[in-house]
Amino acid sequence: EGGMRVPCVVRWPERIPAESVCHELTTMMDWLPTFAHLAGASAPRDRKLDGHDITPLLMGESDAKSPYEAFYYYHTDQLQAVRDHRWKLAVAGGDATAESPYLFDLSEDLAEAKNVAEAHPEVVSRLSAHLERAREDLGDQDRKGEHVRPVGRADWE
Structure with a gap:
């Protein structure tokens, strides 16, 4: 699960409880709105923040x-998977010949070794709906999303 189970250590004496542990999923994109809030500033309003x-x-x-219902896995412009707190649904895309979809119960199978899609069609259906919303919003290979945002970057001189 590249990029998902990455630990983060935060220290802020007398503000963040010492030795506290949070198991909720967040993203690096959360730091800007969080730091803005903590500094008493407003996040930028001239663009949508992720x-x-x-x-x-x-x-x-x-x-x-966690403020997220689902997290999406993209490889370049190809949507490959969606996960929530317990489940991950992987779909074959592009030129892939693998059978699809694959559903993994991450609470029992961190190695993603056992496809349980047939045993949990309701989860496949729910996560498939998340995939479709991501395609509509951010796009997929050969499909332009309605709200694709430009990639941010810093020009170093």
Whole structure:
């Protein structure tokens, strides 16, 4: 699960509870809106941000949850998978000849070795709907999304 189970250590004495652990999923894109909130500033309003303010998670609020229903896996312009907190649905795309879809129960199978799609058609259906929403929003190979945003970059001179 490249990029998903990456630990993050945050220290802010007297603000973030010492030795607290959060198992909710977030992304690097969450830092901008979070730091803006913590600094008392507003996040940019002239563009859509992909991240969310995760201050409640950082502060150890007991009822804090990830602001995401699903996370998407893209390889270049190809949508390859979607996951929620427990399940991951992988679909063959492009020139792939593998059977599709593959559903993995990440709470039991971190190695993604056992396809349980046939045993859980309701999960396949729910995650497939997330895939379609991602295709509509961000696109997929040979399909332009309605809300594709330019990639941010810094021009170093």
